[in-house]
Amino acid sequence: MSHDTHHAPVASKLDLAPERSDLGLYRPDRTTGLLDWLTTVDHKKIGILYGAFAMFYFLVGGVEALAIRTQLARPDQAVVTARMYNQLFTMHGTTMIFLGVMPLSAAFFNFLVPLQIGARDVAFPRLNAFSLWAFVFGAFVLNASWLFEFGHLAGWFDGFAWHQALTYTDFAPANGWFSYAPLSGTFGQANAALQSPRFTGVGTDFWIIGIQILGVASLAASFNFICTILNMRAKGMTMMRLPVFTWMTLVTSFLIILAFPAITVALIELMFDRQFGANFFNPSAGGQPVLWQHLFWIFGHPEVYILVLPAMGIVSEILPTFSGKALFGYPIIVFSGAVIGFLGFAVWSHHMFTTGLGPVPTAAFSLLTMAIAVPTGVKIFNWLGTIWGGRVRFTPPMVLALGFIWMFMCGGFSGVMHSSAPADSQQQDSYFVIAHFHYVLLGGVLLGLMAGLYFWFPKIFGRMPNATIAYIGSGLVILGFNLAFGPMHYLGLAGMPRRTHTYHAGNGWEQWNLVATIGAYILGIGVCIVFGNLVWTALKGKKCSNDPWDGRTLEWSLPSPVPEYNFAQSPVVGARDAFTEHKHGSKRIAYENDGGDAGVHMPSQSWMPMLAAAGFLFIGFGMPMMSMGVPHAGWIVITGVGVLIAGIWFWAVEGPGGYMLKTPVEGPAPADRPSAATSAH
């Protein structure tokens, strides 16, 4: 196949003549503005889009959390109905995990991994765009259930026969983020139309298809990152010279491709139970509800490490930078990350200690769960070792990273407490568990991700966030967080069960629930200040230098914001912490002009990833509408499958394209380099 796309080298893609794909259509390469963002295959732009969507959904999930806390502020309140409360905590959990933390981690993967390994993009740029849009549409489908719910409450559907025929009218999912069958499934016998009676309404169908679509996005992205990290490292960037964040991305990606198939299978089975009269989890037809729990948690527990490991990677980058010292025990930090990933698949049944596993499996999973504390502890010891003997500079990212260690340590400690099955039988499904995993996921992961945002924002936008506002916002986050979730340890030990929309006075839970609610509002204000600070910085912040923190890894050797081709010349790395060695040590980064006079080969932009992903939008709406009994909704699903196949087909036949960009070869590749000698060729 010939490509007449290799134009004469120029400095900007906008200077090139419009280019036709093998389909004969114009490629959307020569665009700016919105069209550029919609069709981009640039890993940096995709990363920024991931980040923006993730922050939006953090706020959505946060509003849901505040509604939950408002309802629980006082006993016997009726701010929301029981069902609305159940919908709120279901969507809060699902949103924070799948639409908040995971995409924000993905934002860092996207932006940083190619820069840290000295590559110009990920291995499959269009697949990367597909992952993004599948995530965006999956997230939309999941949250569209709220639109249906409000439509139902407002009475929009009252006139329709299908609406009058519904037994259950919850449109937003109310089955918990874990969706235990048979509550999420069916009971009794299927009728002639292969419909079994259910315990919940179509909200569960939105949840099933939404998570399924998000799973496709995560899987595609993970394969992409594994290929990128294994194949596209710069010369000299051996595996044991990889920045720890990239290492953790690799481990996380493997976790995703090994864990998500389990939930994919479980979701398909549940969908077949609900919509096609199958009986995987239907106890009255011989199905096994406990099977769902095994399938869900063998995904769900690695998922916890999918959420945590990227934040650990971020912190492992920040601590050495601001301690002025290499990461203590790099090999063992990397190894313990891999061990955590491995052991993460061996502890799932500790979520099921109360299901009557019997003493032998309970003991085995109890001991394995304790064992996973060892590699986690090793990480904390090595972070401590990194600070030890260093010169700690206090900056917003460093303070947040220290906050991460502290809060994560507390969450880890309460985790050790319920690794012991007998103790857990009193704590499971109580507020103690809520306290535990919020210390891990909010105090830990969110602080880690916020630290990462403050750390790399100058690189992403070339602008420096205001430190004072950062400290105020982060301080409120830490204060509010501890006020909100600290008392929940007590509430759980005082016997308050999770997922209950109200409680009576007289159980001794009143005052700490009120404190928790006040804390939640302070936390909310803190998050708004931090996000506001970041958004303002991205648009109008003070410009800063390319390497404001004295960074250690390759991305800091690039101009800020990073040019679309990343590296004008490919770096040749001679050490771990390559840029520190380059600036202060003896092992300089060499550069080789791999493109020659032709310039840098850039991938072409494309509409096809988004078109293919749009098929999911139709499928995502069609499946729940079929479940609602909306006439002819099956055609929407079929249309969706058609769009998906058409998208992939056109994607295949439009050809990869690509064009050459002339880059300033002799120019300032690493701008802050003290000596220019290394750019000589």
Add this chain to the structure above:
Amino acid sequence: MFSRIFSRVGLLAVPFLALVLAGCSKADLQVRQSTLDPKGPVAQMQYEVFMDTVWLVLVLFVLVGGLLVYAVIRYRSRPGDSTVPVIEEGHGNPLVEIGLITASIGALVFIAVPTLSAIWYTDDIPAESVPKSKLSAWYGAPGLDKAVADQVLEIDVVGKQWWFRFEYPQFGLTNEAKHSVPNEMVIPKGVAVRINLRSEDVIHSFWIPKIAGKVDLMPGRKNRLWIQADQVGHYYGQCAEFCGDSHAYMLFRCEVVEPAEFAKWVAAQKADAAPVAPGSKAEQGKNLFAAKSCVMCHNVGGHFGAGAFAPDLTHIASRKSLAGAWLDNRDPKAQLAQEKSSPLGTEASAPVDRATLKANLIKWIGSSGVSTGADGKPTKDVKPGNRMHYYKMFNVAGLRETHQTMTADELDALAEYLLTLK
């Protein structure tokens, strides 16, 4: 400069923590559903293992947390420090790493040993408890079936959306025999009891924090646990697995009584309801009980025998709670006084208060599944989504749908009837 602010903030945390600790009293650890106030060997064992983990974690917290704070303060950068980072490859120190890993494993063994022993202890009744727990050893009343005399007391717990049904098969108190016990179980003090758990719809979980940690009720699967309570009293339990709309309302009670009292209670449960006085308001209520189709789901021993789906109402007026134990039938003021006058830790309970019970009955019946109440205004279910839709009962039977409501007078009569069922 920031490090100074940082340590000041740290210092502020000390009085704050002291304030929190001072705010905790013994009473806070003995609240109704506290896991920190065990009243039986199972909860005691779970509590002791928990405390082992607490001590371990506290030591680690002080050590690791202390080192972290020390390192951050000790190694903060000071004015005049070199800004050039230390150049080294961070291999770490193998001795330190191996030492810390070994120490971590050692620390975990400290909790692993009690954990393992507690897992087997809580799994089944220990052999030494069996002889004194056999029915023949403590159940003094006559009429004990020889076949069961050698067994410990067994209680079948059935979970439903959103209430618990308790059955005592050794005494013929079962749903089949039209003698089941909803929402409030009774056990004798000081002996081991085996609990068999199953569910008729979704997953529920059986949890009386002061007596034992939770075990799930799985549909299509039989689970069990054993419990023992060593102090007479009124204990509070709750479903601990999310089970749908009204999960928060799925509570239950456990009354622990002296063994002699237990035999009396069994006899009382087996008795049928007394006949209602002819011409009384209660009789009018009894007729409504049939006419409004309550009878199709509810059993009233001696009066109506068709219902097996919903809670048995034969002794409803003797129960201290209603609606999955969400509504309390005791006089709230008397109960509060009782709790205040009793020494901490005993589970005192006021008796059933007739007026409170009646108000609860009217509230419950008057709202369940009815779109408009007796006053013509829309009502809200006490338990949203509950199955008590008496106005649709005929529809369920496939005959015809009748949308009926109850007048205030009818509600009153029905409540009067139920109040006679002691």
